[in-house]
Amino acid sequence: xxxxxxxxxxxxxxxxxxxxxxxxxxxxxxxxxxxxxxxxxxxxxxxxxxxxxxxxxxxxxxxxxxxxxxxxxxxxxxxxxxxxxxxxxxxxxxxxxxxxxxxxxxxxxxxxxxxxxxxxxxxxxxxxxxxxxxxxxxxxxxxxxxxxxxxxxx
Amino acid sequence: xxxxxxxxxxxxxxxxxxxxxxxxxxxxxxxxxxxxxxxxxxxxxxxxxxxxxxxxxxxxxxxxxxxxxxxxxxxxxxxxxxxxxxxxxxxxxxxxxxxxxxxxxxxxxxxxxxxxxxxxxxxxxxxxxxxxxxxxxxxxxxxxxxxxxxxxxxxxxxxxxxxxxxxxxxxxxxxxxxxxxxxxxxxxxxxxxxxxxxxxxxxxxxxxxxxxxxxxxxxxxxxxxxxxxxxxxxxxxxxxxxxxxxxxxxxxxxxxxxxxxxxxxxxxxxxxxxxxxxxxxxxxxxxxxxxxxxxxxxxxxxxxxxxxxxxxxxxxxxxxxxxxxxxxxxxxxxxxxxxxxxxxxxxxxxxxxxxxxxxxxxxxxxxxxxxxxxxxxxxxx
Ligand SMILES: [Zn+2]
Numbered sequence: 001x002x003x004x005x006x007x008x009x010x011x012x013x014x015x016x017x018x019x020x021x022x023x024x025x026x027x028x029x030x031x032x033x034x035x036x037x038x039x040x041x042x043x044x045x046x047x048x049x050x051x052x053x054x055x056x057x058x059x060x061x062x063x064x065x066x067x068x069x070x071x072x073x074x075x076x077x078x079x080x081x082x083x084x085x086x087x088x089x090x091x092x093x094x095x096x097x098x099x100x101x102x103x104x105x106x107x108x109x110x111x112x113x114x115x116x117x118x119x120x121x122x123x124x125x126x127x128x129x130x131x132x133x134x135x136x137x138x139x140x141x142x143x144x145x146x147x148x149x150x151x152x153x154x
Numbered sequence: 155x156x157x158x159x160x161x162x163x164x165x166x167x168x169x170x171x172x173x174x175x176x177x178x179x180x181x182x183x184x185x186x187x188x189x190x191x192x193x194x195x196x197x198x199x200x201x202x203x204x205x206x207x208x209x210x211x212x213x214x215x216x217x218x219x220x221x222x223x224x225x226x227x228x229x230x231x232x233x234x235x236x237x238x239x240x241x242x243x244x245x246x247x248x249x250x251x252x253x254x255x256x257x258x259x260x261x262x263x264x265x266x267x268x269x270x271x272x273x274x275x276x277x278x279x280x281x282x283x284x285x286x287x288x289x290x291x292x293x294x295x296x297x298x299x300x301x302x303x304x305x306x307x308x309x310x311x312x313x314x315x316x317x318x319x320x321x322x323x324x325x326x327x328x329x330x331x332x333x334x335x336x337x338x339x340x341x342x343x344x345x346x347x348x349x350x351x352x353x354x355x356x357x358x359x360x361x362x363x364x365x366x367x368x369x370x371x372x373x374x375x376x377x378x379x380x381x382x383x384x385x386x387x388x389x390x391x392x393x394x395x396x397x398x399x400x401x402x403x404x405x406x407x408x409x410x411x412x413x414x415x416x417x418x419x420x421x422x423x424x425x426x427x428x429x430x431x432x433x434x435x436x437x438x439x440x441x442x443x444x445x446x447x448x449x450x451x452x453x454x455x456x457x458x459x460x461x462x463x464x465x466x467x468x469x470x471x472x473x474x475x476x477x478x479x480x481x482x483x484x485x486x487x488x489x490x491x492x493x494x495x496x497x498x499x500x501x502x503x504x505x506x507x508x509x510x511x512x513x514x515x516x517x518x519x520x521x522x523x524x525x526x527x528x529x530x531x532x533x534x535x
Contacts, residue, residue: 006173008173011212018280020280023281026282051397053279053281053282079300079401080296080299081292081296081299081347081350082348083347083348084346084347085344085345087287087289087292088269088272088287090272090276090284090285091285091287096287102286102288102296103296104395104396104400112396112397113395113396114396115283115286115288116286117286128300144281144285145285
């Protein structure tokens with residue numbers, strides 16, 4: 001009987017390093033988050049929609065946005081999921097301990113949703129419409145992980 | 155306006171892992187199946203459009219690696235990065251441009267060669283989102299919850315989509331996961347990302363599909379009776395998932411309306427006979443049905459319970475087994491297109507539906523369906 005042998009070329013630990021420009025909008029957002037624990041969003045001059053996270057152009061109107069607006073830090077859960085399956089953390093390559101929560105947060109004053117972790121210590125309190133507030137990292141570096149997670153406060 | 159038709163389709167079997175084949179090997183098989191199906195040789199093909207994703211293929215310019223096996227040598231070849239239906243859209247416009255009479259369109263991917271959650275995580279914004287680790291499954295779990303909240307669709311109704319589609323796949327020899335399962339099996343399968351159980355999610359599969367599109371002046375010159383493209387539209391929504399009402403698919407509603415108008419369809423619920431939709435997750439089949447006006451708002455789950463979308467129902471949906479039964483990302487929409495073309499011709503085999511004059515194919519791309527492409531295919535010109 002012949003046995004099949006699989007010959008496979010693997011990428012191994014090869015990585016493709018990449019440096020992403022955060023742009024003027026990202027710079028302001030992350031600096032305010034890191035230094036002042038404030039959330040800065042941006043408002044469309046035409047449709048008045050307040051965008052979170054901030055970016056340069058309102059796609060619906062195709063106009064440039066320059067009006068900064070502070071939103072939050074409190075908001076509501078717009079939708080959420082609780083992860084029961086170990087996913088790989090793209091930052092570390094390690095598997096994350098389950099369960100943990102993801103949600104789309106609608107900050108007070110914003111019109112679009114902001115993606116982050118939701119603390120699942122008490123799962124029964126997590127529901128669409130629940131009020132949440134952010135818990136900030138002690139050691140903030142100017143990244144999205146300067147927020148540890150959002151926790152339900154009602 | 156000039157017309158275009160689909161005159162040949164060919165696919166590989168959808169499998170968990172085609173470990174013995176390269177991307178080009180898969181393309182060779184699908185392309186030759188399509189040529190044989192059409193009664194054409196590669197010399198009858200004027201130009202080629204390949205569809206692939208560099209991330210899924212683990213290399214840049216992934217389209218070029220399959221050119222030789224797709225018969226692109228000495229021809230104009232172009233690439234689309236997105237679902238296969240987008241490649242077909244582009245292929246059709248090339249036929250209608252006056253420059254080409256026939257376009258060969260292919261789509262391929264192999265989910266087996268990478269870590270799919272890392273690939274789909276890379277679709278998120280690298281500045282604000284990617285580091286949080288969300289992937290397609292988690293994003294769609296949030297969309298599912300949002301859709302269920304708005305429409306009161308139940309986990310049982312979602313599970314019935316899985317039961318129906320895996321059951322349909324028992325009659326499709328190309329499917330990756332034909333299964334006879336129950337609602338209980340789905341609800342008791344592992345909870346991956348609440349509210350999505352393992353059996354609410356499609357697998358990530360390997361496969362390649364090819365279709366041949368012809369301008370009307372060439373469409374009747376070969377073996378098959380052409381299946382006419384009567385309507386088609388393509389629409390995109392905002393990139394950031396959080397910008398959208400994620401319980402809805404505004405871009406799909408727009409695309410469907412435009413495609414119906416182009417095809418002269420006034421009442422899609424009555425005039426569409428058969429459809430293959432992008433059921434990457436169970437709730438999506440129901441959500442897309444409603445967003446395309448094939449079911450009233452919040453009613454798809456109830457109509458499903460009544461059997462409306464079964465193979466022998468009023469409007470058979472994913473009679474092939476759909477993507478829940480085999481999901482070669484990128485190629486997916488071309489598999490759906492091949493299935494609907496063969497339904498309309500009446501030669502699809504075991505999962506043939508009774509009446510198939512007018513069919514609908516939906517393809518999508520982006521997180522939770524950022525953009526959608528809708529084709530209306532018809533037996534008559
Ligand atoms: Zn605007």
